[in-house]
Amino acid sequence: MPQKYYLWTVGCQMNKADSEKLAAGFERLGLKSTEHIERADIVVINTCSVRQRSEDRAYSKLGRVRELKAEKPALKVAVMGCMVGLKTGDLEKRFPQVDVFARPQQFEPIMELVEGKAEDLGGEFWPSTYAVPEGPTAYVPVVHGCNKFCTYCIVPYRRGREKSRPMDEIVREVAYLTAHGVREVTLLGQTVEAYGHDLPGEPDLGDLMRELSALERLHRIRFLTSYPRDMTRRILEAVAALPKVMECFSLPVQAGSDAVLESMRRGYTKAEYLGKIAEVRQLMPAAGITTDIIVGYPGETDADFAETAALLEDLRFDKVHVAAYSPRPGTIAWRKMPDDVPAAVKAARLHRVEEIEARISHELNEALVGTTQEILVEGIKNGQPFGRTRAGHLVHLDATARVGALVDVRIAHAGAFSLRGDPIDALTLA
Ligand code: SAH
Ligand code: SF4
Ligand code: F3S
Numbered sequence: 199m200p201q202k203y204y205l206w207t208v209g210c211q212m213n214k215a216d217s218e219k220l221a222a223g224f225e226r227l228g229l230k231s232t233e234h235i236e237r238a239d240i241v242v243i244n245t246c247s248v249r250q251r252s253e254d255r256a257y258s259k260l261g262r263v264r265e266l267k268a269e270k271p272a273l274k275v276a277v278m279g280c281m282v283g284l285k286t287g288d289l290e291k292r293f294p295q296v297d298v299f300a301r302p303q304q305f306e307p308i309m310e311l312v313e314g315k316a317e318d319l320g321g322e323f324w325p326s327t328y329a330v331p332e333g334p335t336a337y338v339p340v341v342h343g344c345n346k347f348c349t350y351c352i353v354p355y356r357r358g359r360e361k362s363r364p365m366d367e368i369v370r371e372v373a374y375l376t377a378h379g380v381r382e383v384t385l386l387g388q389t390v391e392a393y394g395h396d397l398p399g400e401p402d403l404g405d406l407m408r409e410l411s412a413l414e415r416l417h418r419i420r421f422l423t424s425y426p427r428d429m430t431r432r433i434l435e436a437v438a439a440l441p442k443v444m445e446c447f448s449l450p451v452q453a454g455s456d457a458v459l460e461s462m463r464r465g466y467t468k469a470e471y472l473g474k475i476a477e478v479r480q481l482m483p484a485a486g487i488t489t490d491i492i493v494g495y496p497g498e499t500d501a502d503f504a505e506t507a508a509l510l511e512d513l514r515f516d517k518v519h520v521a522a523y524s525p526r527p528g529t530i531a532w533r534k535m536p537d538d539v540p541a542a543v544k545a546a547r548l549h550r551v552e553e554i555e556a557r558i559s560h561e562l563n564e565a566l567v568g569t570t571q572e573i574l575v576e577g578i579k580n581g582q583p584f585g586r587t588r589a590g591h592l593v594h595l596d597a598t599a600r601v602g603a604l605v606d607v608r609i610a611h612a613g614a615f616s617l618r619g620d621p622i623d624a625l626t627l628a
Contacts, residue, residue: 200230201312204238208255209246211422212357212386213279213302215337217244218329220278220305226327227312235266240274240311245281247352249524253281260293267295274311276300280356283528302357303342328374334381334602335576340368340406341387341394346425348452349463349530350495350523353388360392365401369409372416381602382418382574383410389425391433404436411442417604418442418574420590424449426466426474438481445482446590449474450490450519454509455502458495463530468509475513486589488517491551494544495523496535503547510554516562516590518555522548556614563612566591570622573607575599584616592616 203224207217220242221231232238243259246252260277267273277289278300286299298307329336343358344351372383385406387393394401403421410419419442426449437443453459456467466474478485491506510518522544525532566587573585573593583599586592592615599605599621607619 200228201239202232202237203229203240203242204232204235205242205244206235206259207244207279208252209244209248209279211337211384212339212342212388213244213246215329215339215386216279216303217242218337219327220244220308222327222329223305223309224312225330227309229312235262238273240276241266242276242278242308245277245279247280247356247526249521249526251524256281260296264293264295274298276308276311278302278304278308280352283356328371331375331378331380333577334379334574336375336380336383337386338368338371338375338383339363339386340403341390341392344388345392346389346465347463347530349461349535350492350526352526352529355528357388360387360389360396362393362395362397364397365394365406365409368406369413372410373413376413376415379602381416381604382420382576383416384420384422386422388423389428390421390423391425391428391430402430402433402436404433407436407440407443411440416442418444418588420444420446422448426471429474431477434477434481444588444590445485446588447478447485447487448489449478449487451509452490452492453495453498453502454506455498458498458502458506461497461535462492462495468505472513484589486516486587486591487513488519488590489513489515491518491520492523493520493547493551494539496531496538498523498539498547503550507550507554510551510558514558514562515555517559518551520548520551520555560612560614563591563614563617566609566617567612569609571607571609571617571619573605573619573621575601575603575605577601587617594618596620 205217205221207213235241241263243256245256263275267275275296276298277296279302282299282301289299298311300307341360341362343360344354345360347354391403393403393406407419410416424447451471452462452464454468525537571587573587575583575585577584583595593607594616596618597620605621608622609617609619611618
């Protein structure tokens with residue numbers, strides 16, 4: 199009977215992409231996935247450290263794994279991802295039942311848990327093992343790590359410095375994906391426009407998008423996460439000019455006050471951020487723009503927060519991801535700044551951002567009623583096909599449509615989180 203693996207993932211798209219790659223490696227060795235942790239021979243917990251709450255989720259999962267290992271000593275357990283730093287001593291002490299701690303993308307020690315099979319991969323697990331696509335959309339990491347060192351953020355400590363994948367390697371991976379039914383890829387990087395500066399000839403994200411646009415079976419290209427300083431005019435012009443690249447930006451601002459932005463070492467002022475948004479909207483008036491906000495950063499006053507709230511009212515983002523500041527051991531903010539905003543104030547500010555966001559995104563959704571939008575059908579849920587507009591809005595369709603097809607949809611109804619509509623035309627029967 200084939201060995202079974204159980205893979206549990208939290209965190210960002212990059213972590214999900216890593217898990218998919220690990221799964222592809224397991225499948226290549228003949229393992230089968232299971233949804234039931236009790237039936238697994240190998241358990242892998244892929245962790246995130248971005249906030250305490252993400253770590254707590256992994257800890258509670260590891261509590262369950264501890265019980266299982268006591269019942270079944272042959273069970274192999276790996277913990278991978280951003281909770282695993284350079285030193286694993288503390289984690290090892292706390293969780294002696296874990297066989298392997300692996301840093302992000304350190305797949306080899308996990309593959310070695312598969313009995314007698316590691317050599318079968320011929321040392322080529324990365325980069326030639328591609329994730330098996332599960333539908334018409336896929337994540338493709340293009341630049342790993344981050345060089346920015348925002349004071350609050352653990353990511354550069356856990357994922358290392360920016361490292362771009364060679365363009366031909368990415369093109370090969372996307373060609374493989376499209377041959378297996380993928381029609382839309384999301385290019386991933388913590389600061390995705392940093393792509394290429396460390397490669398020979400210094401291609402940029404726009405050059406990569408141009409290469410990928412030539413792949414016939416690929417319909418759509420998305421990209422995440424944008425960083426205002428790296429987002430050049432040249433890249434924006436490529437996004438605007440290439441029909442396969444979606445006008446959809448995830449452009450975290452984090453705060454609306456210059457004092458907070460400077461303390462965070464975000465590398466831009468509010469005015470510079472506003473300038474970037476203006477540039478995006480001038481080139482692409484229908485662009486969808488989402489953002490991230492941290493409330494309760496050390497020293498954030500009521501007046502600072504009022505500037506964040508005003509910025510949200512002013513810029514009217516399609517979606518806002520908001521989080522309360524969580525001190526991350528090892529970061530600059532953790533070392534130098536007391537976590538001085540009371541929990542109740544953080545909660546009130548978080549709630550205020552959520553209120554603003556719900557109202558504005560509903561209004562923006564309502565403004566789309568009556569328009570025609572191009573949708574890529576991504577899947578079917580409860581019998582209803584769903585997909586996203588070019589700008590990134592989620593739409594449920596009131597008729598049958600084939601997964602992977604591009605359809606024109608007349609938007610009939612707007613809710614707070616999604617839209618509903620009827621297909622009026624199948625643009626492409628891919
Ligand atoms: N590279 C992206 C974000 C990566 S982390 C950027 O530059 O914005 C994803 C989001 O988690 C961040 O945008 C931020 O809003 C949030 N985040 C990161 N560290 C945090 C912390 N210590 N406390 C609360 N939220 C945090
Ligand atoms: Fe973290 Fe800042 Fe890098 Fe984003 S840009 S991953 S917030 S250090
Ligand atoms: Fe979390 Fe690591 Fe992503 S800390 S958000 S999984 S890069």
